[in-house]
Amino acid sequence: MTPFVEIERGLKNSFDGKLVDELLAAYNEAKRNFYLGGLRLSAVEGGRFCEAAFRMLEQAMSGSFTPIGTQLRTEKIITALAQSTQLSESVRIHIPRALRVVYDIRNKRDTAHLGDGIDPNEQDATFVSSTLDWILAEFVRLHHGVSANQAQRIIGNLVARRAPTVEDFAGFLKVLRTDLQVSDRILLLLYERGAERASFEQLSSWVHPKMRRNLRRTLDQLEHDRAFIHSEAAAFQITKSGIQEVERKKLHDALQA
Template sequence: MSNNAHEILRSSYDLTLSKELIAAYEEAKRNFYLGGHRLSAVEGGRFCEAAYRLLESLTKGSFTPIGDSLNTEKVTKDLAALKAADYSKSIRVYIPRALRVVYDIRNSRDAAHLADGIDPNVQDATLVVSVIDWVMAEFIRMSGIETPDNIQALINGLVTRKIPVIQEFGSFPKVLRADLKASEMALILLYHCGARGARSSELTEWVPKQMRNNLRRTLRTLESKALVHQVNQTTIITYAGQKAVEEKGLLDP
């Protein structure tokens, strides 16, 4: 998650709960993309516990202390009983119901058992990360401390796949593999950037020095294969480019 998203959550909501929410979210996503699907679902449950408490804090000014048993059924009923004039439907209904799905997967499906010999962990983890993406985006959207355009950009970035092969140092995304061709390096960076794409100047800064001189030619070749789309000075990965990154196994460090 970007540093801006961190700052928005910490500035808008209880600091302790924001830290818990962010930590569980990032660990769930990291486990998912590294193939730790059971652990991703477990962290999804931890995310839910922080999110339920955050909703308590928003509506009551207090929350169930961390470490104490959380009565999620009561929290959900209390939220549903709030006046529509006072709180959005997202707070009263949508977020609690979404959290319930993830929480039940962690608790009822046990995130470890086989069902009729078929391992449900992949499908469960896929649902979990999609839901927590949506919930996190809702919290950012509801913060109201940024311009609509900035909020939209943060949300778009949030629900774009983040990949373990990239480690961010501030605003610099470092690719953690030295065995890649220039085209693969560019695709990974563009995959990371998602729908916003990357400017030519950014890509030039991010790729290794030995790849910079021929970067424009590399991008033109990728565009000729419909793997990227270039508009003005910005390059955006296409669906075909995303599929190529995934099928080549370029996501893991």
């Protein structure tokens, strides 16, 4: 079962299916836009995520929610949640306050509407992205019966870092930068894979044909000499050091000639 399906099934046991679909679709789109540099769109989707999340909190509190397409009265929802004695502190206080901040950024920082001329920036988008991670992890923790650390791992597996310099063709990963050496290509491919490991056969098919002859030696060096990757059960995964190397060298950042 993929992390997405695991989260989807768990949440749909407690919440309206359409709300869960909307929440996860907005989350995925916000994260995708963030990693691709779409700062404005990331914040807009963050607002869409909040609207679904507020309705889910309504449902947790009263069993019903404001219909999709009807304007939310967020202040009324926040006040009612704070006064509830039947819900956890996270549902009553922490999640609503986090949602409110993201919602305000969407509505008041010139992201979803023309306003005071303030342009969205990386600071706002980074905050929105991280806050959505935390909120979704809280929903997972509360409705999957797992610890906070387990919830974060599930979320981390759902949306890992994504590299605009790698394009996915129905499971075939193609590195779009032609200037990279084999070691950097391997790191970039595993960076794109995130928690989903890649087999030797997959990596061999994804690199340039001329790079395949010495691929095992390159993998061995990356694992044992640099500690940039880890292998287990004939599959490879990038390490924290490998992620830092990709981001330090900006291998993932933008297409270069």
